Amino acid sequence: MANAIQFKVNGVARSFDGEPDMPLLWYIRDTLGLTGTKFGCGVGLCGACAIHKNGDATRACITPMSSLAGAEIRTIEDIGANGLHPVQKMWMQFNVPQCGYCQSGQIMQAIALLKGKPKPTDQDVDDGMAANICRCGTYQRIRAAIKAAAQESA
């Protein structure tokens, strides 16, 4: 395991010595069985696989395992593990999800957005969330929930 890559997922130390080009998405889903992070496009166009890498929203489907040395990875399963995050609470209050498939990624993206922009304007929400597709079309409620979560966290 001399060349194994060392990193953390949801606070747990992990080591990987497999195919270095494999995207993190499949390690998370197939190896660790953490299926909250979704496969949507495979090329970084839809955001269904958004996770946090060192606190930044990152597309797991285009993040190769070889880039993870020392990284802190956080997935939806760790958000609210000790009580729901304000973003999750507002997602529930505004009844955001329809099919729900993209919502893990939307929530991860929204949390990262609020970290950088604690009081986001409409333009901030557009800029921060435009890389995440919701095919059911829940955008209006996503916007409302993000703004409410910003109030909640204030």
Added chain:
Amino acid sequence: MTSYDLTELVTGKAVYGMDAHIDGMLYASIEHPPVLGGKIKSVDNAEALKVAGVSQTVVLDPFKPPPAFQPLGGVAVLANSTWAAFQGRKKLKIEWDNGPNETYDSDQYKKELQETARKPAKLIRGQGDVDKAFASTESTFEAEYYVPLLAHAPMEPMVALAEFKDGKVHAWAPTQNPQAVQAIISSELGIRKEDVICHVTLLGGGFGRKSKPDYVAEAAVLSHKVGRPVKVVWTREDDIKFDYYNAVAAMYMKAALDSNGKPTAWLQRSVFPPITSIFDVNAVYGDPPHLAQGWTDMPYDIPNLRIENGPAKAHVRIGWLRSVANIYHGFAVQTFTDELAHRAKRDPADYLLDLIGQPRTLNFTGVDYPNYGASYDTYPWETGRLRRVTEMVVEKSGWGKRKLGKGAGLGIAAHRSFLTYVATVVEVEVNDDGDIRIPRVDAVVDAGLVVNPEVTKAQFEGAAVFGTSVARSGEITAKNGVIEQSNFDTYPVARINEAPYQTNVYLVESDAPPAGVGEPGVPPFIPALCNAIYAATGKRIRELPLSRTDLGKQS
């Protein structure tokens, strides 16, 4: 009333088809024939088998026409992870015999559809004498409309897990149609339907795609062949390229107009490859249930009326997509109505109400009108209800009263589908570069008795976004029989900055029997948006998607 599984949905714990797992399962990725009906000439799997994690490849038989819900055929790569299966598949070397659909070209096909639409065709419904009225009138107006093939693109690509064991199949699948899963697996494997157990998972979107279980059958066939549970995972590219597309359609419209600009005769003719073509290779005419979607039931009270349908042969699989034939039929009828209003120099909302006329029940005696499979006594087509939602949306949207910004316009449309009456007003802003923004949508809905208003409103909010995707950029095309789009870069769908900013949904209080709410928001939204673009720019949209038209000031 909140959703039952909301906590799971916001914590990543909800289990979709993509998340189904049983110990010992293999992952499969399938290279399908690039052209519908194509067959394998030769396969070289040597490099694929060298990929770490890949265990074997399996050749899948091509379907026997008609395709229905059969697997498409191709070569499956099986592996111990999704990624390994994807990688192995990239290393396959396959020579294809593409078959007769190799000549399918969307540009050429479009011309053929449009030519067919200009010729007399099969009568679907008629009254009076349209030809005589056209010959004797001073003023006629005609226009042609076109809507391309559309893909569903649900966020969860097609996926299914199946295990064949002891003569039975267990399938875990995100399906809208578990009975069809049983039927197709039963026929593929020669086992009884009762021996197919379909475990329906959560669906990561469907929009009609997941009522066609070809992908579930693939998993079952593979499990049967390899003796292990198999999870078939389609890529996004597979999803876009091997969909059952909403039909491409050409519509021809002609009206004879009196001195007030009101139609005295009305001819409408649509041409599209029918959904029935997936079940019958000879099917070229629209079937009554799909013609009934906003075409047979054109509601205006016009003394001379001809509703026609022309033939079109399918070269891809055609299928149901959220509101189906209502998409292109509603676009043609409601845009043509707006065109006539402007020609008559009338307010489009007033003109629309004039054409809807006084409350009456449409009479389909002697007409094949399936009415969405519902009893006509229970769910009659009442123009008074369409009139009411139209009057209400005029009021709720502030039509004619609202101050609009520079480059902005309002458009209106009304449509009944799935037994529900909807009128929609869209506000659009078009900047000098031709980029559009949709600040506001108002939709009034009469769906009869509504059980869950919150979820119903969400459906109409979502329908406005879905309609935005169709209108802005929804277009699937083929060249040499191969679909040219592949992912969200070439088949874009609306993002948060492109979707309507605010959609207001108003539900009519009603004791009428309950009706559909998932689909009916889509058909009126699209023409209302296009009519708004006309109001804002003077540019008439007769062809979708909008990306085909330069809406900028310079053009």
